[in-house]
Amino acid sequence: MKALTLLSLLSLSLSFSATAADGGEIVASRKFTGNQSCGTTGCHGGGTLHNESIIYARKDPHAIAHGILGKGTSLRIAEALGIKGDPIKDVQCNVCHSPMQGVSADLFVKDLKPDLGVGCESCHGAAENWLRFHTRSDVVFSQIIAAGMRDLNDIYGRANSCVGCHLNLDDSLRKAGHPELFFELDGQCMAQPPHYKDARPSLGPRSWLTGQATALREMSWKLSQKNDEHFLPRWKALVWLLQKTELGKTELPATEAFPAMQKAADEMARKASQKLWTTAAVQAQLRELSALHGDFEGAQSDKTLLQRKAEVLVPALDRLWRDLRKGGAPNQSECESAIQTLHLLAMDHEDFDPAKFANTLGQLKVALSATAQSTPAPKLK
Ligand code: HEC
Ligand code: HEC
Ligand code: HEC
CATH class of the missing domain: 1.20.120 (Four Helix Bundle (Hemerythrin (Met), subunit A))
Structure with missing residues (x-):
């Protein structure tokens, strides 16, 4: 978990581990059920309208996000970091490339073997509490969300779910040769092989702005923890850009105080997600x-x-x-x-x-x- 940032509070931790924000008991009964519990033929592994698991397995880079960890570049990065053994077993890598490897056994339903790669529940949330009832016709969406499914229809929620793995990287990893990470929600959503349709009005600009404000929040958080000369220009550049947007002009303070910017950027992201x-x-x-x-x-x-x-x-x-x-x-x-x-x-x-x-x-x-x-x-x- 140590490589993760604010997102661990905001999104991933909802499924990864018990945190204060989550409340102990809820998490204790909110377990992962695994990809296979979603992908049966009667469910998301079925015909053309229910083929999410098939698209994912055949095309989605997340399904094989662990694969790169066994390859040459990864081994060189791992060596530079002093990681002994298979990088997939190390939290510095699996936290993003195969997160279930780092989850403790008591957060899985009985006898579940942790999925490799970035699975359905890494984005949609641990399914135990909603798996059985989320298809019932008398159940409304808000009930499913209350039971722990992550609301990815909400663009702000979607940004939070992706940004955790797609932006902040420990400086030690970058120095060891890991590519820098860049987060841009709209383009990255388009690039993910589609297993859902979303044709809402002005989705592109909304996603872009929500994503960038979310990125600013995360970068501000990172810099508030530890100054990083390499990262600072990226932060400055993003502030510069967002101050040229209508929302940014009113929402973002003229300050280099990272905690203030973090808070303002979060507010901006929420507003941007609603703005047509x-x-x-x-x-x-x-x-x-x-x-x-x-x-x-x-x-x-x-x-x-x-x-x-x-x-x-x-x-x-x-x-x-x-x-x-x-x-x-x-x-x-x-x-x-x-x-x-x-x-x-x-x-x-x-x-x-x-x-x-x-x-x-x-x-x-x-x-x-x-x-x-x-x-x-x-x-x-
Ligand atoms: C914060 C999340 C995060 C962590 C931690 C992380 N990675 Fe990555 N890694 C990514 C993402 C996201 C990409 C894809 C970047 C892209 O294509 O834009 C990536 C890409 C890579 C690539 C390049 C893949 C390619 O196709 O070019 C390698 C190699 C890699 N990671 C290895 C590692 C190793 C080894 C570790 C542990 C020492 C690690 N990663 C830790 C998120 C992470
Ligand atoms: C990288 C993140 C990610 C992963 C991994 C992922 N999804 Fe999704 N999924 C999304 C997003 C984002 C949406 C859009 C949500 C929305 O608009 O309500 C979505 C939507 C869906 C929908 C709704 C489809 C619709 O048309 O309304 C289903 C069903 C679904 N995903 C199933 C799965 C299954 C099953 C898996 C694993 C095999 C999976 N997802 C893996 C991000 C992900
Ligand atoms: C648990 C971590 C994690 C989450 C959450 C996650 N990703 Fe990824 N994603 C990765 C990793 C790791 C890779 C790199 C896989 C590789 O190169 O083998 C990747 C690769 C990708 C790629 C292909 C490379 C690129 O950057 O073009 C896209 C597109 C992508 N993710 C989009 C998304 C979107 C959109 C979301 C949110 C809906 C999301 N991801 C959520 C970890 C994650």
Whole structure:
């Protein structure tokens, strides 16, 4: 558990272990029932409408998230960390790659062999208390949630469930060669092979903003625990970005005090999860962000920080643009190629070129302004 952050309070611990927030007795009777209890043919391992377990087993990277731990890169990371034996047995790795390995036996229903990888219950919550009754027609969703199923329909709850494994990494792991982790809820939800449909209005921008505010909360928590010179520019960059959003302008304090920012970011994430975006709002946000090219023009500025800013700005542009495009935006190819170029430039950690980035961002701004002129009057989606 030690590698986990605030999320352990907010989400994962709900299923992982007894915590103060959870209340001892509830947890004691809330046990894991395992993937196989979800995947029987009459349930989620059935026909086209009930094939969640099949999609998961065939396509989802979480089903094989433990597999990488036996491979060369992992063994090198493990060696650098002084981990003896199989990394899958070590909490520093299995907490994210195969969490059931680290759960004590009394949190499983009788005789259950812990699942490998990231299983259904790592996202949906320990199922013992709701498994039997959640399909009954006389039971409403809120009752199932009260019995411990995690509400992933709530975008804030969804962000909390993913961010725990997808952002904060102990610095020792990064130094040992683990790739840095980046959290962007909208894109990562799209990238997970879909075993559910979610076509709610403005889901993309909502998920993006909720996810980024959640990320800021987690980063603030991490930095409040221990200063980390490597991580700090990422935090600064995200604050910079979110202060350019309508919610961020009112919600986020102008402070470097991490606990205050943590609290404010959490509040912002909750609000962002509820906030619908009109087409006009998406356009206005995109215009505001593309007008930031001036921020990349100062040759004197700290290049590391600029690269980190680019790194959070590009996914923002990408997610907002994707939402706008659905309505058939003109200048599509210009916008897309600019975003693609920005993406490649932003990925260049070693040799980030702020001037080129600024220039391309300026081109995007021009292409987008044409979009704004020729798009019909905004409608509430
Ligand atoms: C905080 C959660 C977390 C912890 C702890 C963690 N990982 Fe990871 N790891 C991830 C995530 C998430 C990814 C996928 C990153 C991506 O693709 O964006 C990943 C990716 C990797 C990769 C690269 C996989 C690839 O396809 O390139 C390796 C190797 C790896 N982890 C090994 C380890 C080892 C070994 C440990 C223990 C020393 C460990 N991880 C601990 C979350 C974690
Ligand atoms: C990485 C996280 C993750 C894992 C692992 C995962 N799910 Fe989900 N699942 C989600 C999210 C997010 C949703 C969307 C919830 C919503 O909108 O109500 C979802 C939705 C569902 C739904 C609702 C489908 C619908 O159309 O309403 C079912 C059923 C489901 N999951 C079953 C499973 C089963 C069975 C497994 C394991 C084989 C599993 N999930 C593994 C994240 C996950
Ligand atoms: C218990 C930890 C855990 C949770 C919770 C979790 N993931 Fe993951 N996820 C991982 C690990 C570990 C990997 C890397 C697997 C590998 O590379 O082998 C991964 C990989 C992925 C990938 C493929 C790599 C990438 O970054 O594109 C996507 C997409 C993804 N997760 C999305 C999600 C989403 C969306 C949620 C929440 C609904 C979620 N995950 C929740 C641990 C987790």
